[in-house]
Amino acid sequence: MKFTVNRQSFIKKLNDVSRAISTKTTIPILTGLKLVVTDNEITFTGSDTDISIETTLRANDDNAELTVEEPGNIVLPARFFSEIVKRLPEATMTIAVKEGFQANITSGAAAFTINGLDANNYPHLPEIESNDEVTLAGDVFRDIINTTVIAVSNQESRPILTGVHFTLAGDEFTAVATDSHRLSQRKVTLPNPASETHDVIIPGKSLVELSRMIGEEQQDVKMRLAENQVLFMLGDTAFYSRLLEGNYPDTSRLIPSESETTMEISAPALLAAIERASLLSHESRNNVVKLTLSDTATDATATIFGNSPDVGAVEENLSTLALDGNDLEISFNPDYLKDALRSFGQSQIKLSFTSALRPFTLVPSEDGENFIQLITPVRTF
Amino acid sequence: MKFTVNRQSFIKKLNDVSRAISTKTTIPILTGLKLVVTDNEITFTGSDTDISIETTLRANDDNAELTVEEPGNIVLPARFFSEIVKRLPEATMTIAVKEGFQANITSGAAAFTINGLDANNYPHLPEIESNDEVTLAGDVFRDIINTTVIAVSNQESRPILTGVHFTLAGDEFTAVATDSHRLSQRKVTLPNPASETHDVIIPGKSLVELSRMIGEEQQDVKMRLAENQVLFMLGDTAFYSRLLEGNYPDTSRLIPSESETTMEISAPALLAAIERASLLSHESRNNVVKLTLSDTATDATATIFGNSPDVGAVEENLSTLALDGNDLEISFNPDYLKDALRSFGQSQIKLSFTSALRPFTLVPSEDGENFIQLITPVRTF
Structure with a gap:
């Protein structure tokens, strides 16, 4: 096996398959990268048995600058080989494998010799016959x-x-x-x-x-x-x-179909308030924040409250876009709400509550049918 | 104590003194930030006893937007207080301390109450009387x-x-x-x-x-x-x-005054070659690379060599600017040489060797009097 290739094109493919290669595998050959070289392409394979990735660098891709002198195949230690390739001095490199699975990697004045493994011992990728x-x-x-x-x-x-x-x-x-x-x-x-x-x-x-x-x-x-x-x-x-x-x-069946209290609010505004409240809840043992919703004839208020007996407390009135229905006091893990809110980006969202111990939902104000986040509250009494 | 201040100006000062504040101190009050507020300035103090930092935010700095309603002082939990200040919603914030060392931090709709400590119990900074x-x-x-x-x-x-x-x-x-x-x-x-x-x-x-x-x-x-x-x-x-x-x-007396072999080379070129060689030396138990210098009548060559019995080997001829004196084979820890080479930036440097077991030096080719790096070789035989 012997080929010369543009280093940057090679590194891009190497990075793609490296996602599947773990150093913690119990199967030693899987810490390696498999290279299969034919007359006009190199196939890269990496696998940790859960995930396998295979990609191809073709000689007809001009950026690849690939010239194959002799086809062949080899498994090279992935992490180490990748560090070498990234540090080579020139724009191209040549890899040659002789007997004994030793690979010579040369670029400019630098010449590496590293020990590889027989590619015939590399596990086969799953076969997917479905055409659907x-x-x-x-x-x-x-x-x-x-x-x-x-x-x-x-x-x-x-x-x-x-x-x-x-x-x-x-x-x-x-x-x-x-x-x-x-x-x-x-x-x-x-x-x-x-x-x-x-x-x-x-x-x-x-x-x-x-x-x-x-x-x-x-x-x-x-x-x-x-x-x-x-x-x-x-x-x-x-x-x-x-x-x-x-x-x-x-x-x-987990997603409630009805609600008693609803609130509309900007997702990033609620996220910022929850992030502040969670600064305190994170210091306490149970990591819970409390949301109090009150809709009276004259005023509608939503208040977030977080506290830690050792450190202090935080309270904040939310600027809601709408608030309707029964009064409610509900406590929950703020980290779940933060994850959910981030998934809505900059949207306006609608939260729907049934009662203090029933799951509540978040949906985008527009297109509430196709995206729903649900969070189970925490009992604090 | 009560003041209102521009949050960004306050954070800049907070970050400066936070460098001195460790969470790992054995003196609990030193995990805190000390604030001393007078009519026209705030003094910030942080210390881990080894290092102490003190800085001042002045009311006559327009960006500070500082208005002091009531002077006073307090020690606040530094890491936690800093996270709060960074996440507040508005451009300004107000901090007020009432009885019991409780601080109220308000900004927009967000109101924090956190427990502080008596600033009178904070250790005094060292006094430096020297005027030199x-x-x-x-x-x-x-x-x-x-x-x-x-x-x-x-x-x-x-x-x-x-x-x-x-x-x-x-x-x-x-x-x-x-x-x-x-x-x-x-x-x-x-x-x-x-x-x-x-x-x-x-x-x-x-x-x-x-x-x-x-x-x-x-x-x-x-x-x-x-x-x-x-x-x-x-x-x-x-x-x-x-x-x-x-x-x-x-x-x-450690710095040799004479040498038997000298080499001039570009610092970044040597650094790149040593980084490649150390990829292999790091995989071996003794982490040593070998430099071979040979100055014959017809040719002068400098070769770097690194190897690891398990993984492989690397060899590279260096592009030197000059090479003179006795032939030499010398081995050393490449990480020491890497640190030294980085300190020369893009300069040309001169390396001077006495023998395989004596320290060698690196100086900039220009102005070799005022900057010297010295490395002790490793005995490999």
Whole structure:
């Protein structure tokens, strides 16, 4: 194996697959990057068994400046190889593998020799035979991930809740996550209905990496589902994730259909007030803030209150856009509300309450049907 | 005590004194920020006993928007108070202290009440009676600190080596630091000779904080020395540090006066090569790179070599500007050389070697008298 390549083009591909490579794996070869070189392209593969990423650098990409002298394949220690490539002195580099899986990496006057592994011992990627493909705009899908993944559980005691539940029926695509204290649900109408119905749970960690990889690029993401794997295609890059097995709880019955008190407010204004109140709640043992809503004939007030016996207290009247219904005093974990509020960006939102011990919901004032955040209050009496 | 103030002006002063405030102190009141409010100014004080910082916000500074309704003083929990002030909603805030050392902080609709402490229990700052003042340009002094403090020891086994040794005699100001493996020495000629001779050791940690505080500002730094304290004045801010007690070792005899081999090279080019070589040395147990210098009748070559038995090896021919003298093979800790090379910026430098087991020196090719870095090699045979 021997090829010469533009270093920056190579590094970009290396960074993409490095997302899947962990130093903490129990399978030593998976700390490596697999390179497969043919006459006109290099295929990069990285995997931690949960996620696998594969991408290709092609000789017909002018920026790649790729010339292959001899095809072949090798597995190189990923973290270390990546540090070397990033520090080489020249714009191009040459990698040559001789017998014994030793790779020579040369660029200008610098010559590295590093020990690799036999690529034939690298695990095979999952095969996804399904041809039922769903296409989503990259920025829409990234937004669906980022607004739902905040509600997945970090606790392995109920593994199913560490994933986001996606359902696809006709042109309706729904994502929902809950850690049993809060819930986030997004619905999107697809431009082209899917031919099959799907119901899968994708690990939150996989989705976070996928969202980062989508980044700010505007390109489409194609999704293919199989029995226990999902494949996302982003241009020349394939992102595989395992699926979580089991039945996701029925979350539809958790969302209240009626309310006794409603408040409309600007999401960033409420977020700033909650951030101030949580400065104090974080210093106390139970991390709870209290919201008091009062709608009298002459005045409607919403007050946030946080305190810590050791440090002090904070009280703030909120500037609401509307406040209607029964008086209410409700306490909750401010960190859940902060996560939920951030997902609404600069929007105006509507909060709907039933009673002090029942979950309350947040929806955008416009289009309240397709995006809902739900938070369970905390009993303080 | 009651005053109203522009929040941004207040935060700037708060950040300055916060450098001296540690959460890890064994004296609880020192986790606090001391505020002393008179009719026309607020004095901020922070201290961890090693370093103390005092600064003043004046009513005649228009940006301060300071109006004092009632003078007084208080100690407030620094970290927590600072987070509150930074998150308040309006451009100004009002702080009022009533009985029981409780402070009310209000800004817009937000009202905090936090528990403070009696300012009368706050330790007194050191008194520096000396009037012998040395004035240094801020950027020159910051540069002296940053290029010498890299060589101070982190080990408390020889406390004296955790400081930088400053001597002042006439118009000659010298700073030197060594951890016994390397040494860095700077000399500066002062525009105005000092009337007294001084010889002090200032803790490296104090100097790092002072250097950060000098920052990019062009203003002068005034230094006053006393028996066991040093005071630096930067505009309205006073920075006190304790001095280390004891005799600093005589470092002048460590610097070799002659050499057998010399090499001239661009500092950033050598740094890049050493960074590459150290990628491999860091993976091996002894973290050593080898430099081979050979000056034959036909050719002069300098080669850097690093290796790790597990991972691989690297070899690189250096592009030297000049190479003269005896052939030499010398091994050293690349991290010491990296620190030293960074202190030369983009300069050309001259390295001078005596033998494989004797310290070697680095000086700028221009002005080699006033700045010297010294590194002790490692025996590998």
